[in-house]
Amino acid sequence: xxxxxxxxxxxxxxxxxxxxxxxxxxxxxxxxxxxxxxxxxxxxxxxxxxxxxxxxxxxxxxxxxxxxxxxxxxxxxxxxxxxxxxxxxxxxxxxxxxxxxxxxxxxxxxxxxxxxxxxxxxxxx
Amino acid sequence: xxxxxxxxxxxxxxxxxxxxxxxxxxxxxxxxxxxxxxxxxxxxxxxxxxxxxxxxxxxxxxxxxxxxxxxxxxxxxxxxxxxxxxxxxxxxxxxxxxxxxxxxxxxxxxxxxxxxxxxxxxxxx
Numbered sequence: 398x399x400x401x402x403x404x405x406x407x408x409x410x411x412x413x414x415x416x417x418x419x420x421x422x423x424x425x426x427x428x429x430x431x432x433x434x435x436x437x438x439x440x441x442x443x444x445x446x447x448x449x450x451x452x453x454x455x456x457x458x459x460x461x462x463x464x465x466x467x468x469x470x471x472x473x474x475x476x477x478x479x480x481x482x483x484x485x486x487x488x489x490x491x492x493x494x495x496x497x498x499x500x501x502x503x504x505x506x507x508x509x510x511x512x513x514x515x516x517x518x519x520x521x522x
Numbered sequence: 523x524x525x526x527x528x529x530x531x532x533x534x535x536x537x538x539x540x541x542x543x544x545x546x547x548x549x550x551x552x553x554x555x556x557x558x559x560x561x562x563x564x565x566x567x568x569x570x571x572x573x574x575x576x577x578x579x580x581x582x583x584x585x586x587x588x589x590x591x592x593x594x595x596x597x598x599x600x601x602x603x604x605x606x607x608x609x610x611x612x613x614x615x616x617x618x619x620x621x622x623x624x625x626x627x628x629x630x631x632x633x634x635x636x637x638x639x640x641x642x643x644x645x646x647x
Contacts, residue, residue: 408600409607413536415642449572449589460594462587464574468598469587473611475533475642482534482641484609486598512639516607517540517600 408517409468409488412497416483418507421476427452427459433503434463434470437496443467443487467491472500481506486516533642534593534613537622541608543632546601552577552584558628559588559595562621568592568612592616597625606631611641 423429427450438445443465450461458474468486475481483500485493493513501509548554552575563570568590575586583599593611600606608625610618618638626634 413639446576447574449574451571460589462589462594464585464587468585469596471594473593478643480642514538517605518603
């Protein structure tokens with residue numbers, strides 16, 4: 398990957414979002430989850446390289462990733478807990494917070510826990 | 523996804539590893555990086571669903587992911603900084619620390635920064 402580093406900016410921002418209280422049926426719907434993550438990537442200004450989503454079967458969850466020129470967005474779901482773990486890892490000029498907004502608007506979690514982790518070297522190192 | 527929860531265990535463990543001081547040529551080698559991540563998944567006791575690696579071109583880095591029944595391992599590399607960001611997200615009975623050992627042994631970073639984040643509901647909630 399290449400990156401134009403700006404002052405005080407790490408090479409990437411990694412948003413970890415734990416999303417609780419989601420409608421279980423939605424967490425079993427691989428095509429819809431794939432569409433949500435692709436829309437999220439577009440909203441962030443990122444560029445899609447590949448998308449792969451796997452359903453573990455009727456009643457079970459989904460695991461999926463969209464691979465981006467700016468890194469990736471992944472989701473792993475547990476319908477039995479109404480839970481999804483989403484990761485939004487982006488470098489460059491993209492906007493991971495916009496991707497998170499799309500995911501939250503689509504999944505409508507009752508509660509969420511999140512953190513953003515700066516990844517990699519900083520321009521001032 | 524499904525998970526057998528054990529007491530005091532979150533549904534998943536997510537290892538974020540920032541790896542510095544890696545030989546740049548290795549960070550441009552998509553087939554080798556794919557093989558390393560697949561070996562790491564096997565070492566962790568995880569099961570491969572899909573693997574996708576993208577090279578940004580001669581001299582540039584690689585972005586890739588192995589999607590697992592137990593979640594995923596991803597890597598994004600910046601040869602110009604000798605840097606790789608690796609993520610190992612695993613649920614169930616797999617062993618992410620064993621996957622990390624494989625990645626570190628293969629990439630031989632001079633320095634690493636890492637953290638492990640517990641993801642999702644705990645059995646005692």
